[in-house]
Amino acid sequence: MAAFRQVPVAPHRKERHFRLKDDLSLNLSNEELRERYRFGRDGINFISNLVSDDITRKTKRNHALTVPQMVMVTLRFLTTGIFLQVVGDTIGVYLHGTEWWMGKWCTAGDSGYPCRPFLMTPYQNPVLDHQKKYNRCHCSTRSVIERTFGRLKRRFHILHSEIRMIPSKACKIIMACAILHNICILLNEPDIEDDGLVIDNDGDLGDRFFGNQDGRGVRDHISSTFFNR
Incomplete structure (x- = not known):
């Protein structure tokens, strides 16, 4: 009679029960x-x-x-x-792709970016008065933008460094942070402590771009039309 070796049966894993430790039911201030x-x-x-x-779970599972x-x-x-x-x-919860939600803007840039028809950068060597006026206005506008970015990054640290997700999900994360930031303003939530971001006099924060600048005609039109007074 042939001998049969008994195959060990894997022990039944006890179902794990997860509980949110910091739920709203706790008395957190x-x-x-x-x-x-x-x-x-x-x-x-x-x-x-x-x-x-949009995110209510369509399930009868207890957990x-x-x-x-x-x-x-x-x-x-x-x-x-x-x-x-x-x-x-x-x-204290188990997370997989379906257990959390994520949400379903001419731009001004510094001289580290190319001048494009949709992206206005400052003049690197302004000579005419309207070019200088344009640069001053560009700098003040970008100061507001940079302060906003600073507030966003202080509030949501996910924006401080690389977002290790595919580009489509990274875009959703950035958009979700912007929406949540607006909700913070709506609800008068306090800002996070300032990190001391300083804008240079010419509005530049990075190295200058020396490649193709196909938006210079648009920039010249804007500066000569609206700042030549």
Whole structure:
């Protein structure tokens, strides 16, 4: 009679139950919530109500994440900039691609960019008065933009360095941060401490671009039309 070797049976894995440690049901102060998620309790509730119809889980599973939980997971990811899996381990939830939500603009640039019909850069060596006036206006406009970028990056650290996702998802993350920043302004959420960003007198922050500058005709038209007075 042939001998049969018994094949070991893998032990049944006990189903894991995850609980959001910092849920709204806990007595965290608004300051503690803002430190973690950049929004107080009213702000998190506002966002949850805003996106509820789009992200409510269409499932009868007992352990599906609630809308506030998904909102808080996403805010924590945008606030810290760390990997989603690490966010899940820290907060105490299992994350996969469907368990968190993400949202469904002539531009002024410094001399590190090429002058394009859609991207206006400053004159590198302005001589005429209207060119100098154009540069001063360009600098003041970009100062507002750079301060806004600084506020965004201080609020959502995911924007401080590379976003390790495919370009389409990175664009959604940037757009989501901009929308959330506007909500912060709407709800009078406090700004994060200033990091001391300084704009140079000529409005440049990077190296100059010396390649093709096919937008110089548009720039000359703008400066001579609106600044030659």
